[in-house]
Amino acid sequence: MKRVNSIPSVTDNPAYCSWKKQWSSQEGLDVYSYIFDQCQPEHILLFSKMLFPDFVVKEGGVFLARNFSTEVLDRCSGLASGDISKTEKLLNVVRIYDVFGQVAAGVSDDVFLQLCNVIGFAWRMVLKEKFPEKVFCVEVTNSEQNYGPDITFYQVGSLSPGAEA
Known part of the structure; x- marks a missing residue:
């Protein structure tokens, strides 16, 4: 076994x-x-x-619905010089401390990092399920400069017809 x-x-x-x-x-x-x-x-x-978020598909990009607005898309696209993957990376970021607000006090950074990794695992599955023709990078980082653990995703390519990830 x-x-x-x-x-x-x-x-x-x-x-x-x-x-x-x-x-x-x-x-x-x-x-x-x-x-x-x-x-x-x-x-x-x-x-x-x-774990299984809603998405907005616009201008070839896939974006978290919770973060999306036309204004935010325009701002992120400007910062990314129009590069769709860089725009996705900026717009899709979730800072895990911000998800929990006041109940986060006293919770160790390690718990938040573990949680980001679990969310990342789920996002990889749901992105593959909902967008089988696209290839995504789901990135979990943890740095004080980024205000603790965060997670984002962005496209890194597409699959050729008949190819498998």
Whole structure:
């Protein structure tokens, strides 16, 4: 038997660890037990929009609907000198600290970076599903100069008819 993990194990999660320690018998407790006991289905459903976002296709570019407006497109296109991939990279960036606002206080940077990597994994799947003729780069970065972990995507090419990614 071989176990194949879709994403790495979650680390540095004090809320989960604290919850687990409250039980005298921790045998059988796992992430799914925590979800059963602590998580609201509505929150998970709403967050799924981060994992599987809506897109706007315009002028050959693919853009996150949550970030898109004609004004932002024009500004990013100007900064990118009209290069569509560079425009996508600028317009599609999501700074993960900004997604969570005030509830982010006390959460480790490592958790946010893990979350960006999970979002990146989901974006790779959904982009491939929705735009099979295009090839995308999904990029996760973490730098203080960019205000912590962020994620973006942009086109790096297209597939020839009959080719597979």
